[in-house]
Amino acid sequence: MTLAQAERAALVETLRGTGPDAPTLCDGWTTRDLLAHLIVRERRLDAAPGIMVKPLSGYTERVRAGVAERDFDALLTQLASGPPIYSPFFLIDRVANLAEMFVHHEDVLRGAVQADSDWTPRTLSPELEKGLVTPVKSVGKMTLRSSPATVVLRTPDGTELTSGGHGPRVTVTGPVGELLLFAFGRAPVTVAFDGDAEAVASVRSAPRGF
Template sequence: MTWHETERAWLADTLRATAYDAPTLCAGWQARHLAAHLVLRERAPRAGAGAVGTVATRGPGAATERLAATVEGPEDYAALVDTFAAPPPRWSPLAWAGDAVNASEYFIHTEDLRRGAGPAEPRALPDGLRDLLWGQLLRMAPVRLRRLGPGVVLVRPDDLRSAVHRARGGHGTVVLRGEVGELVLAVSGRLQAADVTVEGAPDDVAAVRELLTGP
Protein backbone atom coordinates (compact mmCIF):
# COMPACT_ATOMS: atom_id res chain seq x y z
CA MET A 1 0.00 0.00 0.00
CA THR A 2 1.08 3.60 -0.60
CA TRP A 3 1.29 5.99 2.33
CA HIS A 4 -1.89 7.84 1.40
CA GLU A 5 -3.75 4.53 1.31
CA THR A 6 -2.36 3.62 4.72
CA GLU A 7 -3.33 7.03 6.11
CA ARG A 8 -6.82 6.82 4.59
CA ALA A 9 -7.36 3.53 6.42
CA TRP A 10 -6.00 5.02 9.66
CA LEU A 11 -8.22 8.08 9.31
CA ALA A 12 -11.29 5.97 8.55
CA ASP A 13 -10.64 3.83 11.64
CA THR A 14 -10.19 6.97 13.75
CA LEU A 15 -13.48 8.38 12.43
CA ARG A 16 -15.24 5.13 13.30
CA ALA A 17 -13.80 5.23 16.81
CA THR A 18 -15.02 8.82 17.33
CA ALA A 19 -18.58 9.87 18.14
CA TYR A 20 -20.27 11.79 15.33
CA ASP A 21 -20.71 14.87 17.55
CA ALA A 22 -17.23 14.78 19.09
CA PRO A 23 -15.17 18.00 18.91
CA THR A 24 -12.21 18.35 16.56
CA LEU A 25 -9.36 20.83 16.23
CA CYS A 26 -11.14 22.47 13.28
CA ALA A 27 -13.05 25.53 14.44
CA GLY A 28 -16.78 24.84 14.55
CA TRP A 29 -16.46 21.25 13.34
CA GLN A 30 -17.59 18.08 14.98
CA ALA A 31 -16.45 14.70 13.66
CA ARG A 32 -19.45 14.64 11.30
CA HIS A 33 -18.30 17.91 9.69
CA LEU A 34 -14.84 16.47 9.16
CA ALA A 35 -16.30 13.32 7.57
CA ALA A 36 -18.47 15.51 5.33
CA HIS A 37 -15.43 17.60 4.34
CA LEU A 38 -13.50 14.49 3.36
CA VAL A 39 -16.34 13.10 1.26
CA LEU A 40 -16.95 16.41 -0.53
CA ARG A 41 -13.24 16.93 -1.11
CA GLU A 42 -13.05 13.73 -3.14
CA ARG A 43 -16.54 13.40 -4.61
CA ALA A 44 -17.69 17.00 -5.08
CA PRO A 45 -14.50 19.09 -5.37
CA ARG A 46 -16.41 22.12 -6.68
CA ALA A 47 -18.19 22.36 -3.34
CA GLY A 48 -15.09 24.05 -1.95
CA ALA A 49 -14.70 21.75 1.02
CA GLY A 50 -11.45 23.36 2.18
CA ALA A 51 -7.76 22.59 2.04
CA VAL A 52 -5.27 21.41 4.55
CA GLY A 53 -3.72 24.79 5.24
CA THR A 54 -6.98 26.64 5.80
CA VAL A 55 -9.56 24.34 7.29
CA ALA A 56 -8.50 24.97 10.89
CA THR A 57 -9.47 28.62 10.66
CA ARG A 58 -12.32 28.71 8.14
CA GLY A 59 -15.07 26.81 9.91
CA PRO A 60 -17.55 24.72 7.95
CA GLY A 61 -18.47 25.89 4.48
CA ALA A 62 -22.05 25.79 3.24
CA ALA A 63 -21.71 22.47 1.42
CA THR A 64 -19.97 20.83 4.37
CA GLU A 65 -22.61 22.20 6.74
CA ARG A 66 -25.44 20.84 4.59
CA LEU A 67 -23.97 17.36 4.36
CA ALA A 68 -23.05 17.28 8.05
CA ALA A 69 -26.62 18.27 8.91
CA THR A 70 -27.88 15.04 7.37
CA VAL A 71 -25.99 13.11 10.06
CA GLU A 72 -28.52 12.81 12.87
CA GLY A 73 -27.10 9.77 14.61
CA PRO A 74 -24.52 6.97 14.59
CA GLU A 75 -26.00 5.12 11.60
CA ASP A 76 -25.92 8.20 9.34
CA TYR A 77 -22.38 8.89 10.47
CA ALA A 78 -21.23 5.33 9.83
CA ALA A 79 -22.59 5.51 6.28
CA LEU A 80 -20.75 8.78 5.63
CA VAL A 81 -17.50 7.36 7.00
CA ASP A 82 -17.91 4.25 4.82
CA THR A 83 -18.22 6.52 1.79
CA PHE A 84 -14.92 8.18 2.65
CA ALA A 85 -13.21 4.87 3.44
CA ALA A 86 -13.79 3.67 -0.14
CA PRO A 87 -11.35 5.08 -2.73
CA PRO A 88 -12.68 8.09 -4.66
CA PRO A 89 -14.21 7.50 -8.10
CA ARG A 90 -11.85 7.52 -11.06
CA TRP A 91 -13.17 10.84 -12.33
CA SER A 92 -12.14 12.62 -9.14
CA PRO A 93 -8.82 14.52 -9.31
CA LEU A 94 -8.06 13.08 -5.87
CA ALA A 95 -8.15 9.55 -7.31
CA TRP A 96 -4.79 10.08 -8.99
CA ALA A 97 -3.28 12.74 -6.72
CA GLY A 98 -1.60 10.07 -4.57
CA ASP A 99 0.76 10.82 -1.69
CA ALA A 100 1.59 14.32 -2.91
CA VAL A 101 -1.85 15.70 -2.06
CA ASN A 102 -3.43 13.18 0.27
CA ALA A 103 -0.84 11.94 2.76
CA SER A 104 -0.52 15.14 4.80
CA GLU A 105 -4.26 15.84 4.53
CA TYR A 106 -5.17 12.48 6.01
CA PHE A 107 -2.46 12.64 8.67
CA ILE A 108 -3.55 16.09 9.85
CA HIS A 109 -7.24 15.23 9.97
CA THR A 110 -6.52 12.07 11.94
CA GLU A 111 -4.89 14.27 14.55
CA ASP A 112 -7.80 16.75 14.38
CA LEU A 113 -9.96 13.87 15.62
CA ARG A 114 -7.49 12.36 18.09
CA ARG A 115 -6.80 15.72 19.80
CA GLY A 116 -10.17 17.41 19.50
CA ALA A 117 -11.10 16.74 23.12
CA GLY A 118 -7.64 17.38 24.52
CA PRO A 119 -4.01 16.24 24.35
CA ALA A 120 -3.17 12.86 22.84
CA GLU A 121 0.10 10.95 22.65
CA PRO A 122 1.84 11.66 19.31
CA ARG A 123 1.82 8.79 16.87
CA ALA A 124 5.06 6.91 16.27
CA LEU A 125 5.51 7.32 12.51
CA PRO A 126 7.24 4.79 10.26
CA ASP A 127 10.44 6.15 8.74
CA GLY A 128 8.98 6.28 5.24
CA LEU A 129 5.93 8.27 6.30
CA ARG A 130 8.04 10.58 8.46
CA ASP A 131 10.34 11.35 5.53
CA LEU A 132 7.38 11.91 3.19
CA LEU A 133 5.71 14.32 5.63
CA TRP A 134 9.01 16.16 6.16
CA GLY A 135 9.40 16.74 2.45
CA GLN A 136 5.82 17.97 2.13
CA LEU A 137 6.26 20.19 5.19
CA LEU A 138 9.27 21.90 3.63
CA ARG A 139 7.14 22.75 0.59
CA MET A 140 4.09 23.84 2.62
CA ALA A 141 5.86 25.95 5.23
CA PRO A 142 7.17 28.80 3.03
CA VAL A 143 3.66 29.35 1.66
CA ARG A 144 2.02 29.19 5.08
CA LEU A 145 4.58 31.57 6.62
CA ARG A 146 5.03 33.99 3.73
CA ARG A 147 3.50 37.02 5.49
CA LEU A 148 5.31 36.47 8.77
CA GLY A 149 7.93 38.98 9.95
CA PRO A 150 10.15 36.63 11.99
CA GLY A 151 12.16 33.94 10.26
CA VAL A 152 11.40 30.30 11.04
CA VAL A 153 13.70 27.30 11.32
CA LEU A 154 12.26 23.80 11.79
CA VAL A 155 14.37 21.32 13.79
CA ARG A 156 13.76 17.58 14.15
CA PRO A 157 14.93 15.48 17.12
CA ASP A 158 17.73 14.05 14.96
CA ASP A 159 18.92 17.69 14.58
CA LEU A 160 18.06 17.80 10.88
CA ARG A 161 16.89 21.36 10.34
CA SER A 162 15.57 23.60 7.61
CA ALA A 163 15.19 27.38 7.39
CA VAL A 164 11.74 27.67 5.82
CA HIS A 165 11.18 31.43 6.13
CA ARG A 166 13.62 34.35 6.15
CA ALA A 167 13.27 37.13 8.74
CA ARG A 168 12.38 40.61 7.52
CA GLY A 169 11.50 44.04 8.88
CA GLY A 170 14.05 43.88 11.68
CA HIS A 171 12.65 40.66 13.17
CA GLY A 172 14.75 37.78 14.42
CA THR A 173 14.37 34.05 13.78
CA VAL A 174 12.15 31.62 15.69
CA VAL A 175 13.05 27.94 16.05
CA LEU A 176 10.32 25.28 16.17
CA ARG A 177 11.52 21.95 17.59
CA GLY A 178 9.59 18.71 17.50
CA GLU A 179 8.90 15.41 15.81
CA VAL A 180 8.04 15.70 12.14
CA GLY A 181 4.34 15.00 12.65
CA GLU A 182 4.16 17.61 15.39
CA LEU A 183 5.85 20.19 13.17
CA VAL A 184 3.35 19.42 10.42
CA LEU A 185 0.50 20.12 12.83
CA ALA A 186 2.14 23.33 14.07
CA VAL A 187 2.75 24.79 10.62
CA SER A 188 -0.75 23.84 9.44
CA GLY A 189 -2.24 26.11 12.11
CA ARG A 190 -2.57 23.70 15.03
CA LEU A 191 0.36 24.83 17.14
CA GLN A 192 -1.78 24.86 20.27
CA ALA A 193 -2.25 21.08 19.97
CA ALA A 194 1.25 20.16 18.82
CA ASP A 195 4.12 18.95 21.01
CA VAL A 196 6.52 21.61 19.74
CA THR A 197 8.85 24.01 21.52
CA VAL A 198 9.06 27.57 20.22
CA GLU A 199 12.31 29.46 20.81
CA GLY A 200 13.15 33.06 20.03
CA ALA A 201 12.66 36.65 21.14
CA PRO A 202 9.33 37.15 22.93
CA ASP A 203 7.80 39.42 20.27
CA ASP A 204 8.85 37.10 17.47
CA VAL A 205 7.52 34.04 19.30
CA ALA A 206 4.23 35.85 19.90
CA ALA A 207 3.92 36.62 16.16
CA VAL A 208 4.52 32.99 15.25
CA ARG A 209 2.03 31.76 17.84
CA GLU A 210 -0.60 34.21 16.63
CA LEU A 211 -0.28 32.95 13.05
CA LEU A 212 -0.09 29.24 13.81
CA THR A 213 -2.57 28.88 16.66
CA GLY A 214 -6.14 28.03 15.76
CA PRO A 215 -9.16 29.40 17.62
Protein backbone atom coordinates in the same frame (compact mmCIF):
# COMPACT_ATOMS: atom_id res chain seq x y z
CA MET B 1 -0.73 0.22 0.40
CA THR B 2 0.64 3.74 0.14
CA LEU B 3 1.22 5.96 3.15
CA ALA B 4 -1.79 8.07 2.15
CA GLN B 5 -3.99 4.97 1.98
CA ALA B 6 -2.73 3.73 5.34
CA GLU B 7 -3.38 7.07 7.00
CA ARG B 8 -6.84 7.21 5.41
CA ALA B 9 -7.64 3.76 6.83
CA ALA B 10 -6.38 4.83 10.26
CA LEU B 11 -8.51 7.99 10.14
CA VAL B 12 -11.60 5.96 9.24
CA GLU B 13 -11.06 3.62 12.17
CA THR B 14 -10.56 6.53 14.55
CA LEU B 15 -13.77 8.15 13.29
CA ARG B 16 -15.65 4.88 13.81
CA GLY B 17 -14.42 4.86 17.38
CA THR B 18 -15.25 8.47 18.18
CA GLY B 19 -18.62 8.58 16.46
CA PRO B 20 -20.18 11.58 14.69
CA ASP B 21 -20.36 14.09 17.52
CA ALA B 22 -16.81 14.23 18.90
CA PRO B 23 -14.86 17.52 18.90
CA THR B 24 -12.03 18.22 16.47
CA LEU B 25 -9.31 20.85 16.17
CA CYS B 26 -11.23 22.46 13.30
CA ASP B 27 -13.11 25.35 14.90
CA GLY B 28 -16.78 24.58 15.27
CA TRP B 29 -16.60 21.21 13.53
CA THR B 30 -17.53 17.87 14.99
CA THR B 31 -16.23 14.65 13.51
CA ARG B 32 -19.34 14.53 11.31
CA ASP B 33 -18.55 17.98 9.93
CA LEU B 34 -14.95 17.03 9.26
CA LEU B 35 -15.98 13.82 7.52
CA ALA B 36 -18.40 15.77 5.30
CA HIS B 37 -15.57 18.16 4.39
CA LEU B 38 -13.41 15.26 3.22
CA ILE B 39 -16.25 13.81 1.13
CA VAL B 40 -16.94 17.17 -0.54
CA ARG B 41 -13.24 17.71 -1.23
CA GLU B 42 -12.93 14.45 -3.16
CA ARG B 43 -16.41 13.87 -4.59
CA ARG B 44 -18.12 17.21 -5.25
CA LEU B 45 -16.22 18.85 -8.06
CA ASP B 46 -18.76 21.68 -8.16
CA ALA B 47 -18.20 22.59 -4.51
CA ALA B 48 -14.60 21.63 -3.75
CA PRO B 49 -13.01 24.82 -5.16
CA GLY B 50 -14.63 26.84 -2.39
CA ILE B 51 -12.41 25.08 0.15
CA MET B 52 -9.53 27.24 -1.06
CA VAL B 53 -11.27 30.08 -2.94
CA LYS B 54 -12.98 32.36 -0.43
CA PRO B 55 -15.61 33.90 -2.78
CA LEU B 56 -16.90 30.37 -3.44
CA SER B 57 -16.85 29.24 0.18
CA GLY B 58 -20.51 29.99 0.88
CA TYR B 59 -21.71 27.47 -1.67
CA THR B 60 -19.14 24.95 -0.50
CA GLU B 61 -20.33 25.26 3.08
CA ARG B 62 -23.97 24.76 2.08
CA VAL B 63 -23.03 21.61 0.20
CA ARG B 64 -20.88 20.38 3.08
CA ALA B 65 -23.68 20.95 5.57
CA GLY B 66 -26.03 18.93 3.38
CA VAL B 67 -23.55 16.08 3.10
CA ALA B 68 -23.11 16.12 6.90
CA GLU B 69 -26.78 15.21 7.31
CA ARG B 70 -26.27 11.86 5.60
CA ASP B 71 -25.74 8.57 7.41
CA PHE B 72 -22.40 8.67 9.23
CA ASP B 73 -21.49 5.05 8.47
CA ALA B 74 -22.27 5.52 4.78
CA LEU B 75 -19.98 8.55 4.68
CA LEU B 76 -17.24 6.53 6.36
CA THR B 77 -17.60 3.87 3.67
CA GLN B 78 -17.17 6.53 0.99
CA LEU B 79 -14.09 7.97 2.67
CA ALA B 80 -12.57 4.52 3.12
CA SER B 81 -12.99 3.72 -0.58
CA GLY B 82 -10.74 6.61 -1.59
CA PRO B 83 -11.18 9.19 -4.33
CA PRO B 84 -13.55 8.08 -7.11
CA ILE B 85 -12.18 7.75 -10.64
CA TYR B 86 -13.67 11.10 -11.67
CA SER B 87 -11.94 12.94 -8.83
CA PRO B 88 -8.83 15.03 -9.49
CA PHE B 89 -7.34 13.22 -6.50
CA PHE B 90 -7.71 9.75 -8.05
CA LEU B 91 -4.34 9.80 -9.81
CA ILE B 92 -2.48 11.92 -7.26
CA ASP B 93 -3.79 10.37 -4.04
CA ARG B 94 -0.32 9.27 -2.97
CA VAL B 95 1.02 12.83 -3.18
CA ALA B 96 -1.98 15.05 -2.48
CA ASN B 97 -3.68 13.17 0.32
CA LEU B 98 -0.98 12.09 2.75
CA ALA B 99 -0.82 15.43 4.56
CA GLU B 100 -4.60 15.88 4.30
CA MET B 101 -5.34 12.53 5.93
CA PHE B 102 -2.60 12.91 8.53
CA VAL B 103 -3.58 16.39 9.65
CA HIS B 104 -7.29 15.61 9.82
CA HIS B 105 -6.55 12.36 11.65
CA GLU B 106 -4.72 14.41 14.25
CA ASP B 107 -7.61 16.89 14.28
CA VAL B 108 -9.76 14.03 15.54
CA LEU B 109 -7.20 12.46 17.87
CA ARG B 110 -6.45 15.82 19.53
CA GLY B 111 -9.95 17.25 19.39
CA ALA B 112 -10.59 16.96 23.11
CA VAL B 113 -7.01 17.74 24.21
CA GLN B 114 -6.45 21.02 26.03
CA ALA B 115 -3.49 23.01 24.68
CA ASP B 116 -1.83 23.22 28.10
CA SER B 117 -2.62 19.69 29.26
CA ASP B 118 -0.20 16.83 29.86
CA TRP B 119 -0.62 14.56 26.85
CA THR B 120 1.47 12.42 24.51
CA PRO B 121 1.06 12.33 20.72
CA ARG B 122 1.04 9.01 18.91
CA THR B 123 4.34 7.55 17.74
CA LEU B 124 4.74 7.66 13.96
CA SER B 125 6.54 5.02 11.94
CA PRO B 126 9.86 6.01 10.36
CA GLU B 127 8.22 5.59 6.95
CA LEU B 128 5.42 8.02 7.79
CA GLU B 129 7.87 10.54 9.25
CA LYS B 130 9.94 10.36 6.07
CA GLY B 131 6.84 10.74 3.92
CA LEU B 132 5.76 13.89 5.75
CA VAL B 133 9.03 15.73 5.10
CA THR B 134 7.96 16.97 1.68
CA PRO B 135 4.60 18.31 2.94
CA VAL B 136 6.39 20.13 5.78
CA LYS B 137 8.63 21.86 3.25
CA SER B 138 5.85 22.85 0.87
CA VAL B 139 3.22 23.79 3.45
CA GLY B 140 5.68 25.57 5.71
CA LYS B 141 6.99 27.71 2.88
CA MET B 142 3.44 28.96 2.25
CA THR B 143 2.09 29.33 5.77
CA LEU B 144 5.18 30.89 7.33
CA ARG B 145 5.83 33.56 4.71
CA SER B 146 3.91 36.22 6.66
CA SER B 147 5.37 35.29 10.04
CA PRO B 148 6.50 38.21 12.25
CA ALA B 149 9.91 36.53 12.56
CA THR B 150 12.08 34.31 10.39
CA VAL B 151 10.74 30.93 11.45
CA VAL B 152 12.94 27.88 10.82
CA LEU B 153 11.40 24.41 11.13
CA ARG B 154 14.00 21.93 12.37
CA THR B 155 13.93 18.26 13.37
CA PRO B 156 15.56 17.09 16.62
CA ASP B 157 18.63 15.86 14.71
CA GLY B 158 19.31 19.42 13.53
CA THR B 159 17.97 19.13 9.98
CA GLU B 160 16.38 22.39 8.85
CA LEU B 161 13.41 21.59 6.62
CA THR B 162 12.10 25.01 5.64
CA SER B 163 11.79 28.61 6.74
CA GLY B 164 9.66 31.67 6.16
CA GLY B 165 8.85 35.12 7.45
CA HIS B 166 10.94 38.19 8.18
CA GLY B 167 12.75 39.50 11.22
CA PRO B 168 14.66 37.86 14.07
CA ARG B 169 15.23 34.13 13.80
CA VAL B 170 12.99 31.75 15.74
CA THR B 171 13.74 28.05 15.49
CA VAL B 172 10.87 25.60 15.96
CA THR B 173 12.12 22.10 16.70
CA GLY B 174 10.09 18.93 16.77
CA PRO B 175 9.31 15.64 15.04
CA VAL B 176 8.24 15.95 11.40
CA GLY B 177 4.58 15.30 12.14
CA GLU B 178 4.48 17.96 14.83
CA LEU B 179 6.18 20.47 12.53
CA LEU B 180 3.54 19.83 9.87
CA LEU B 181 0.76 20.41 12.37
CA PHE B 182 2.49 23.59 13.54
CA ALA B 183 2.75 24.81 9.95
CA PHE B 184 -0.98 24.21 9.55
CA GLY B 185 -1.66 26.27 12.67
CA ARG B 186 -2.85 23.39 14.79
CA ALA B 187 -2.57 23.21 18.58
CA PRO B 188 -1.63 21.48 20.74
CA VAL B 189 1.66 20.40 19.20
CA THR B 190 4.86 19.20 20.86
CA VAL B 191 7.52 21.59 19.54
CA ALA B 192 10.20 23.69 21.21
CA PHE B 193 10.91 27.35 20.41
CA ASP B 194 14.32 28.97 20.45
CA GLY B 195 14.93 32.67 19.91
CA ASP B 196 14.31 36.10 21.36
CA ALA B 197 11.46 35.92 23.87
CA GLU B 198 9.44 38.65 22.19
CA ALA B 199 9.91 37.10 18.76
CA VAL B 200 8.94 33.67 20.06
CA ALA B 201 5.79 35.09 21.62
CA SER B 202 4.82 36.76 18.35
CA VAL B 203 5.33 33.54 16.41
CA ARG B 204 3.33 31.48 18.88
CA SER B 205 0.37 33.85 18.62
CA ALA B 206 0.54 34.53 14.87
CA PRO B 207 -2.10 32.89 12.65
CA ARG B 208 -0.93 30.14 10.31
CA GLY B 209 -2.61 27.77 7.93
CA PHE B 210 -4.76 28.45 4.88
